[in-house]
Amino acid sequence: MDINITPVKTSKIKDIDFSNLAFGHVFTDHMLVCNYKNGAWEAPEIMPYGPLSFEPSARVFHYGQAVFEGMKAYKDEAGDLFLFRPDESVKRLNKSSERLAIPALPEEIFHKGLAELLHLENEWIKPGKGNSLYIRPFVIATEGAIAASPAQEYKFIIICSPAQAYYAGEVRVLIAEKFSRSADGGVGYAKAAGNYAAQFYPTSLAHKEGYQQIIWTDANTHEYLEEAGTMNIFFRIGDTLITAPTNDRILDGITRKSIVQLAQDEGVNMEVRDFSVKELKEAARSGALKEIFGSGTAAVVNPIKGFKHGDEVFELPEVTDSFAARFKDKLLNIQYNIEADPYGWRVKI
The missing domain is CATH 3.20.10.10 (D-amino Acid Aminotransferase, subunit A, domain 2)
Incomplete structure (x- = not known):
């Protein structure tokens, strides 16, 4: 499986204060995007993080065909990268998709696409217990049609957000x-x-x-x-x-x-x-x-x-x-x- 990669010309990482991160507000330089059309998932792409264009009639806006996962990547003191039980995440993503009549994503796209994305964003993953890269894979219905039925077109996207130790105060x-x-x-x-x-x-x-x-x-x-x-x-x-x-x-x-x-x-x-x-x-x-x-x-x-x-x-x-x-x-x-x-x-x- 080939993944077309379009890197950013200039990283924004130098502008990020990693000692003062609000959870889920800062995003890395790149994102993975994979389209489902004509009954099949196409080859994924990694591109600069940024806005996407959709028809106002995209079914996700009208019938809520949208599922997501939450994961983290970790870096140890030697600089090696790790995920925690990623096989469970892709299985649950597809289980969620099935319930919302969304076509299952091939696990190879998930695992290989995520690995390529993480290697590209390596500098965004800081070592040290509590530091991590929060990963948000999700699928949305993108077909432009407002008939009340499952869409025929979808996007699978992965975006990433650097995170610190999560502390919610006294709950x-x-x-x-x-x-x-x-x-x-x-x-x-x-x-x-x-x-x-x-x-x-x-x-x-x-x-x-x-x-x-x-x-x-x-x-x-x-x-x-x-x-x-x-x-x-x-x-x-x-x-x-x-x-x-x-x-x-x-x-x-x-x-x-x-x-x-x-x-x-x-x-x-x-x-x-x-x-x-x-x-x-x-x-x-x-x-x-x-x-x-x-x-x-x-x-x-x-x-x-x-x-x-x-x-x-x-x-x-x-x-x-x-x-x-x-x-x-x-x-x-x-x-x-x-x-x-x-x-x-x-x-x-």
């Missing part, structure tokens, strides 16, 4: 009682763009109450805890770690499944099961609730300091043997080639 959450993130038979398990847009309004209401995120509950009864904002979620009751099982409402998070594997292998009592709001509140009242934390690509692990449900507000205790800190450090050490990776998750580029 407190509101447990959803009215709004839902997803429902049975829906697209909750897919990384569909519309899933995230639908969260913005209820999350803005939570902000007005002084909460940074929402813990989503099941749409049928609002009795069972599912995800936190845009992250999977874990609860530590005593020395037992609990997370909800994946289904067609819950994203099969790559960080989530990695933490589950680490916990099981390190002898932590790991339960993947339905976990109710009632059980959570009872554990908080009794003192058995030790930790709540979210997991995802951007933050890796994000501790939650407190929550509200109904008229009740709960604060979590400070713990000295934090599972959140333990598993975050373990994952980062694997990602940055600081310690051995017995799972084969770390892939050298």
Whole structure:
């Protein structure tokens, strides 16, 4: 597979303050673009990052055929580049695409195209624990037609953004009682763009109450805890770690499944099961609730300091043997080639 590369004439990297990066606002010099036309994916191209031109009738604007992934590239102290479980990312991208009637992307285009792009953007990836290059692969429907049916033309694009260690400050959450993130038979398990847009309004209401995120509950009864904002979620009751099982409402998070594997292998009592709001509140009242934390690509692990449900507000205790800190450090050490990776998750580029 040949990839046509058009490099920038002058890099903008010299104008970037890498010590003061706002997440997702600065982008590298190049992007990868691959078109789907006449029933097939064409050869990808790498070109200077910049605006693209679309018909106002492009179906993505009208029917929301858009899916994406989130990944990171890491550089160790020797200057080698690594990805974390990239095979899982391309599989999930295609799983999301299938649900939105988007043609599957050949894995060779994903893997080879991304590797070429990362080598070209090598200087944008800074070494040091916490520094990384956030990678956003996505697919959108570009055919100019407003008939309510799947498009016949698409673009697969990869853009990259340098990132520092993600710190959201102290996070407190509101447990959803009215709004839902997803429902049975829906697209909750897919990384569909519309899933995230639908969260913005209820999350803005939570902000007005002084909460940074929402813990989503099941749409049928609002009795069972599912995800936190845009992250999977874990609860530590005593020395037992609990997370909800994946289904067609819950994203099969790559960080989530990695933490589950680490916990099981390190002898932590790991339960993947339905976990109710009632059980959570009872554990908080009794003192058995030790930790709540979210997991995802951007933050890796994000501790939650407190929550509200109904008229009740709960604060979590400070713990000295934090599972959140333990598993975050373990994952980062694997990602940055600081310690051995017995799972084969770390892939050298």
